[in-house]
Amino acid sequence: MKKFLTNRDFILFAIIMIGLVAVGFANPLFVTPSSISDVLTDTSILIILALSQMIVILIRAIDLSVASNLALSGMLISLLSTVHPELPVYYFIALSCVIGTVLGVLNGVSIAILKVPFIVTTLGTLSIYRGLIYFVSDGKQVYSNEFSKDFLALIHYKFLSLSFLFWLAVAVFIIIYILLNHTRFGRNLYSLGGNPDAAKYIGINENKYIILAYSISGFFAGLCGYLWVARYSVASTQIAIGFELTVISACVVGGISVMGGVGTVLGCVLGALLIGLIRNALPAVDISQFWQLAISGAIILIAIIINTKTEQRKEKTIMVEN
Amino acid sequence: MKLELKNISKNFHGVKALQNVDFQLKDNSIHALLGENGAGKSTLVKILCGVYQPDSGSIHLNNQEQTISDPAISLSLGISAIHQESVMFDELTVTENIFIGNHLTKSNRLIDWTLMESKTKQLLEELEANIEPNEKIKDLSIAQRHIVQISRSLIHDADIVIMDEPTASLSQKEINELYTIIRNLKKQNKSIIFISHKLDEVMEVCDDFTVLRDGELIKSDIITNTDKDQLITHMAGREVNQIFPKNNVTIENEIFQVRDFYKKTQFKDINFNLRKKEILGFYGLVGSGRTEIMKSIFGITKPDEGDIHFKDQKINIAKPSDAINQGIVYLSEERQQLGMTGLMSVKDNINMAIMERNSQFYIMDTLKEIKNASAMQEKLNIKVSYWSQLTQSLSGGNQQKTVIAKWLSTKPEVLILDEPTKGIDVRSKSAVHEFMGELVGEGMSIIMISSELPEILGMCDRVVVMYKGLIKEILNVKNASSEQIVKLASGES
Amino acid sequence: MSMIPEKPPFKLLDILYKKEFILFVVLVSILIINSNISPYFLDLYNLIDSTFLFSEKAIIALTMTFVIIARQIDLSVASIIAVSSCVLGYTTSLGYDTWLVISLTLLSGGICGAFNGAIITKFAIPSIIVTIGTMSLFRGLAYSFLEDSYYNKFPKLVSNLGGGYLFGYIPYAFLTFIILAIIFAFILHKTSVGKKIYSIGNNPDAAQYTGIAVDKYTFVLFTLNGLFSALAAIFLSGRLSSVRPNIAFGWELEIITMVVLGGVYIYGGSGSILGVVISIFILGMLSFGLGLLNVPGVGIIIFTGLLLILSIGFPSFIQTLRRKNE
Structure with a gap:
């Protein structure tokens, strides 16, 4: 239990709860079950992407291309669905994941094999993948009436009055939790990020892990490609533009250290929830949507400053206090 | 087998x-x-x-x-x-x-x-x-x-x-x-x-x-x-007795004092002085606080309490450039990480600390740079093929000489050497030792941190023995036995 | 005096391996291909006007070069443009004197940059993360200030600077870029300031131990980057004659591409102004040429991204192959 709920995660949880109560006082409608369920649904995609981004950040890298990847995968399956509406929905989901994974592998290969620094690679593919959307779609949008019924139905399925999206995010949370805490692969990610030189001595193949981490990030970006398109019933060149920054902020707020090897899965989810809460609560307390971006920015800054303050490794004690 | x-x-x-x-x-x-x-x-x-x-x-x-x-x-x-x-x-x-x-x-x-x-x-x-x-x-x-x-x-x-x-x-x-x-x-x-x-x-x-x-x-x-x-x-x-060149210089008056240096969890009650032309050793286990004291003297970290006196005046060192301007320099143990800039040229490295002197209105004077580099190269016998050669491509010993050259270019009066012969071959090692002897002969004072007892005994006039952030004793090397020093350094007496 | 030469003996082959030379060859090829494909390309007026497409970004690319050589990165420049443009529009609407308007605009950029620099140095946080944060913050400030309105009135001087020509031929923005490029090249390659920036970028810890004020330099570089973003904002606002909060969206990536394609190592310590200038022309001429061929902007985006990755990936890939063969 102690391992599950570290101190930092607890504080984050408390902040979310206090925030919820505070917003509730200002606007009681916000804390009704249906409203909270909406917030959770709205935050689900962010949770999934933050969890997959966490894997990349753990090994001291960042994937800036996730939003472009998401948009490209989403557009490709949308275009396919306009031509072949008869195909079953799981086919589209699988295809979206496959496309996303391929795009992720390309990132990984560029970084691990071509040795292009991760910032340059993912900045580059951020443009390339986004540009390819215009290319395949001719700049046109795919509207809700062009999708098949099946394509959009799954997303509105509810269980225990919580949405499919929410349950999917829960499933991804459990999978990533097990992956990072209970498999050799996950633990090796932590060691690689914590001390790359030492990881070499214990026989961890850095290139393999880089490619795998980016593939996982790509896989979930692809999955979210379907989710995003189905949820908003539209595929366009503009979807999720800039969303990679929200994802990274969720990780940072969740205590995933950009210096690698530090961070918990629960913290990451809580970080995403806090960001989701803020995004949804601002309109509820009558703050103009135009303030949203500035406030998110301020929160990222505050979070990283607090992180660094607490994280800054204690100086080794030499002297016995006497 | x-x-x-x-x-x-x-x-x-x-x-x-x-x-x-x-x-x-x-x-x-x-x-x-x-x-x-x-x-x-x-x-x-x-x-x-x-x-x-x-x-x-x-x-x-x-x-x-x-x-x-x-x-x-x-x-x-x-x-x-x-x-x-x-x-x-x-x-x-x-x-x-x-x-x-x-x-x-x-x-x-x-x-x-x-x-x-x-x-x-x-x-x-x-x-x-x-x-x-x-x-x-x-x-x-x-x-x-x-x-x-x-x-x-x-x-x-x-x-x-x-x-x-x-x-x-x-x-x-x-x-x-x-x-x-x-x-x-x-x-x-x-x-x-x-x-x-x-x-x-x-x-x-x-x-x-x-x-x-x-x-x-x-x-x-x-x-x-x-x-x-x-x-x-x-x-x-x-033969063993050939390793350390004895330096026969007459030690002069005190020029440098550290008084009541204290930094929480790092070191406490640090008092010592250094005389002109003296080599003062600092001996202790890795992590006994030796390096931490020097970093505070050099202005990398701030001590919580304590003063430094130099030539009968209290001086204030808030950052490394203050120390350098006073004529106090620190050669770090971590040559690759903190001493040199491997991907810059040997000439640039030698002149790294004296850019102001080599420039006019910020504009670099290449002739002055080469003049200084040549003088240092001759003095220390650095093996370099051409001035734009990257420092990284030199051998460990020549890298160390380049770093020493950088500090000597500033014409220091107090030279703090932290494990100066770590990781360099035997020949460069004795070259460094010989050179230390020459420097004190020219009037410099040296503080040398070393984990090698023979080096301490061979080179130093006095040795400060440290244990867990405290000075256990300051010994005159002539009257000290290695057993005594080792015992003090492991906290047993 | 010893007789150590400053440089190894001159070999013609060495030039061929220089990044700047390779970039130059690429630039010339683009010019040749473009002029063969489109008869309008080599038209002097067209060429001159094409500089409007990149001059503002190019100005920021110069300070960004300093920032990246010093082992930092600044993702917030485009958002600073948004803030400064708002300040420009707002102070104009208050009826302030032109010079006061311009000063306040520049000041706003400088303050944003100083804010970046202060957080990065004070808390020792990697600049990529800090500027991801301020990128949202600054852009968000512009949004919350302007909401869905816009500014379209600027002092005459500003409009003139943005869209005007010196002697009717040379665009002010381009001229400013060229003059600044020469000054920056001089500072970087000939002065102790430049040498210190290289030294910080190569090994910041060693630089600190050598008495170089690393934090001070970092702070000043970020402040300068903000200041020059504001300068670019003045040219851009004057040219567009309308400022919305989404102005210059995505520019940070294009500017970083200019710098990195120009051979500046993304992790600091090496690169030259000449390389960056050539790379700016490559990207400018490329998009101009593709534009003449009616290739839409996205084609250019894809191409730029590929160029960025391949320009670094290809040489390192060859190197790896060569090492394996040895």
């Missing part, structure tokens, strides 16, 4: 790190691998660990030829190394560090944390170590880290355990505990390669020895056939 290396050679960019070296490790034995820094010991270890591949030669394990193409293979062959620089994961727990790369799994392939934790607990109890399996490595002492590393090799069921200076920063009590563990390992049918600079302990613990010098095998035999003096001669390649 447990392990046999035949005719191993390894070159780095034309530098011969190992030349046709043979090495034999018997069953159930503790084998000392000896040599000066840069003799090729660590290259040999890295070949055994699979980090480097030999250019030629063969490795035989239990009389079977093996190729160790990467670290994972080395581990699976039962070779485990306890490194001097900690190859551990600070943010992970003791349990995880012990099982790292080899996590135990349940039948469903998920990690079996309970089993790993109980095994760790059992193992640590056997070693009589007072460490909790759940502690993070960053919270452990250096001795405790060693024990975790040893546990790691025990868990891996290693046949051959390589220990690279395991006692370098331990107190005498901790060292004795370590010896017990090492002897137990031997009883359990394991062979140990023991690297150490402390010849007393080599004579005490080891069964066999091999000496390397400049990448060549010098001597290999059983330990009872030799003695300390012979070993030193093998390692240095000359």
Whole structure:
């Protein structure tokens, strides 16, 4: 239990709860079950992407291309669905994941094999993948009436009055939790990020892990490609533009250290929830949507400053206090 | 024979790190691998660990030829190394560090944390170590880290355990505990390669020895056939008394004083003075606070309390440039990380600290730069082909000379040297020593941190002995015995 | 005096391996291909006007070069443009004197940059993360200030600077870029300031131990980057004659591409102004040429991204192959 709920995660949880109560006082409608369920649904995609981004950040890298990847995968399956509406929905989901994974592998290969620094690679593919959307779609949008019924139905399925999206995010949370805490692969990610030189001595193949981490990030970006398109019933060149920054902020707020090897899965989810809460609560307390971006920015800054303050490794004690 | 290396050679960019070296490790034995820094010991270890591949030669394990193409293979062959620089994961727990790369799994392939934790607990109890399996490595002492590393090799069921200076920063009590563990390992049918600079302990613990010098095998035999003096001669390649040039200068008045230096958890009650033309040694275990004091003097960190007086005046050093302007410079132990800028030219490195003097209205004067670089090159005999050569491409000794040249360019009066001969070959080492003698002759005062007692005894006039952030005693080297200094440094008297 | 030469003996082959030379060859090829494909390309007026497409970004690319050589990165420049443009529009609407308007605009950029620099140095946080944060913060401030309105009135001088020509031929923005490029090249390659920036980028710890004020330099470089973003904002606002909060969206990536393609190592310590200038022309001429061929902007985006990755990936890939063969 102690391992599950570290101190930092607890504080984050408390902040979310206090925030919820505070917003509730200002606007009681916000804390009704249906409203909270909406917030959770709205935050689900962010949770999934933050969890997959966490894997990349753990090994001291960042994937800036996730939003472009998401948009490209989403557009490709949308275009396919306009031509072949008869195909079953799981086919589209699988295809979206496959496309996303391929795009992720390309990132990984560029970084691990071509040795292009991760910032340059993912900045580059951020443009390339986004540009390819215009290319395949001719700049046109795919509207809700062009999708098949099946394509959009799954997303509105509810269980225990919580949405499919929410349950999917829960499933991804459990999978990533097990992956990072209970498999050799996950633990090796932590060691690689914590001390790359030492990881070499214990026989961890850095290139393999880089490619795998980016593939996982790509896989979930692809999955979210379907989710995003189905949820908003539209595929366009503009979807999720800039969303990679929200994802990274969720990780940072969740205590995933950009210096690698530090961070918990629960913290990451809580970080995403806090960001989701803020995004949804601002309109509820009558703050103009135009303030949203500035406030998110301020929160990222505050979070990283607090992180660094607490994280800054204690100086080794030499002297016995006497 | 447990392990046999035949005719191993390894070159780095034309530098011969190992030349046709043979090495034999018997069953159930503790084998000392000896040599000066840069003799090729660590290259040999890295070949055994699979980090480097030999250019030629063969490795035989239990009389079977093996190729160790990467670290994972080395581990699976039962070779485990306890490194001097900690190859551990600070943010992970003791349990995880012990099982790292080899996590135990349940039948469903998920990690079996309970089993790993109980095994760790059992193992640590056997070693009589007072460490909790759940502690993070960053919270452990250096001795405790060693024990975790040893546990790691025990868990891996290693046949051959390589220990690279395991006692370098331990107190005498901790060292004795370590010896017990090492002897137990031997009883359990394991062979140990023991690297150490402390010849007393080599004579005490080891069964066999091999000496390397400049990448060549010098001597290999059983330990009872030799003695300390012979070993030193093998390692240095000359008579012992020739190593340190005696400097015959008359020491003058006090010019530099540190008063009541205190920094929380780092050091306390630090009072010492330095006289003109004196070499003052600082001796103590790694982590006894020596470097931390110098960093505070040089303005890298701020002490909580304390003053510095220089030439009868209290001076204020808030940042390194203040110290440099006063004529006080600090040459860091970490040459690659803190001393030089490898990807810039030798000329730039030599002139790095005197850019203001070499420029007018910020515009660099290349002629002045080359003039200074040439003067320094001549003085220190730096081997460089052309001025735009990258500093990285120089040998360790010439890199160190370049860093020294950088500091001498500032015309300092107090030179603080932190392990100035660490990791450089014997010849450059004595060049540095000789040069220190010359500098004090010219009127400079030197503070030298060193972990090598012979260096301290050979070069210094007085020595400050430190233990856990406190000055135990300041001794006149002429009247001090090495036993006395070692005892003080390990906190026993 | 010893007779150590400053440089190894001159070999013609060495030039061929220089990044700047390779970039130059690429630039010339683009010019040749473009002029063969489109007869309008080599038209002097067209060429001159094409500089409007990149001059503002190019100005920021110069300070960004300093920032990246010093082992930092600044993702917030485009958002600073948004803030400064708002300040420009707002102070104009208050009826302030032109010079006061311009000063306040520049000041706003400088303050944003100083804010970045202060957080990065004070708390020792990697600049990539800090500027991801301030990128949202600054852009968000512009949004919350302007909401869905816009500014379209600017002092005459500003409009003139943005869209005007010196002697009717040379666009002011381009001229400013060229003059600044020469000054920056001089500072970087000939002065102690430049040498210190290289030294910080190569090994910040060693630089600190050598008495170089690393934090001070970092702070000043970020402040300068903000200041020059504001300068670019003045040209851009004057040219567009309308400012919305989404102005210059995504520019940070294009600017970083200019710098990195120009051979500046993304982790600091090496690179030259000449390389960056050539790379700016490559990207400018490329998009101009593709534009003449009616290739839409996205084609250019894809091409730029590929160029960025391949320009670094290809040489390092060849190097790896060569090492394997040895």
